[in-house]
Amino acid sequence: MQRTAILVDGAFFLARYRKVWADRDPNDARTVAKTVFGMALEHLKALDRPRESLYRIFFYDCPPLDKTLTKPISGEAFDFSRTNAATFRRELHDQLRRQRKLALRLGRLVDRGEWQLKRNAYQQLHDAELEWEDLTDEHFEPDMRQTQIDMKIGLDIATLTYKRLVDQIILVAGDAGFVPAAKLARYEGIDVILDPMWQGISADLHEHIDGLQSVCPRPA
Template identity: 80%
Template sequence: MHSTAILFDGAFFLARYRKVWGERDASDARTVAKTVFGMALEHLKTLDRPRDALYRIYFYDCPPLEKSFTKPVSGDSIDFGRTGAASFRRELHDQLRRQRKLALRLGRLAERGEWQLRRHSYQLLNEGQLNWDELGDEHFEPDMHQTQVDMEIGIDIATLAYKKLVDQIVLVAGDADFIPAAKLARHEGIDFILDPMWQGIAPDLHEHIDGLQSVCPRPF
């Protein structure tokens, strides 16, 4: 029997979610979790596979930041564990755990306790629309990045391929970090499909996948 595993890079999915489904409430964790499951079923439908061909859905993310920081300009304290973003992430992970055939994989959120200028703020400075003496707390964000997530994705792809658990993998992602894992899977005979949710990809990525397929609505 044919079997398909569908893997979601959580950070990428959530960033695209706001652009693809702009009319939906991106802070409604239950709706976002149902969208993940709905996308997986849509992939099976598009690939002409029955619902019971779904081996498992994997969603990769990190727990929210739970520390307090001193804001860079005002000097006020902010507890990131009490922010709306942290509450949403916790609720989303809880909702995902409740979904049928869904495995939640959590990495780590590494932070250095420092602040960095937001990309948009840097653009405004560069274009002369903002002066350095006009910078406020809102123009900065904590300097942090995900760790272990790419490793988790790679390990799961290798396991699925080597143990012949599936014959098809769909990866919802947008960067090239998956290439080594994709090569391994294809070498093992896996049909490897990339879903970038209509985001453009580098032309040379096509040689490392067996198909490109976005099933979400195309953003304008």
């Protein structure tokens, strides 16, 4: 039987989720987890493949930041592990683990222990809509980034390809970080489809995939 694996970049999916399903509560972890599984089934349906052809869904994300930092303006201590965002992430990961045919792949969230100015605050300063002396803690965010995610996606693609576990891979992502692994899979005869959830992609990205398909509702 032909098999399909679906690989989901969690950070990208959650960012698009708020735009695609604007009528849903983005903090309802159970609904978000079910939506991931529902998208997988929609892809199989669109490709006219039976539900049994689903090999596995891989969801890549990072645990929330579990650290206390000192706010840049007020000097107050702020525990990131107690934020609503951290609570949601932990609940989401728990719900994802309960989904059938879904493997949760966790990377690391690395912070530098520093704060950086938010993009919109920088723009307000640039446009003279905000003065430096008017900055508050709310204008800053921690300087952090995800690590190991691209590596884990690449390793899974290589494993699926060389072990001939699937004949088709669907990537739910929006950037070119997966391109080297996708080129490897295509070279070995695997059908690679990109689902950018209706987000535009660069023109040269088309040459590294076999198809472009979004199955979620198209944002207005």
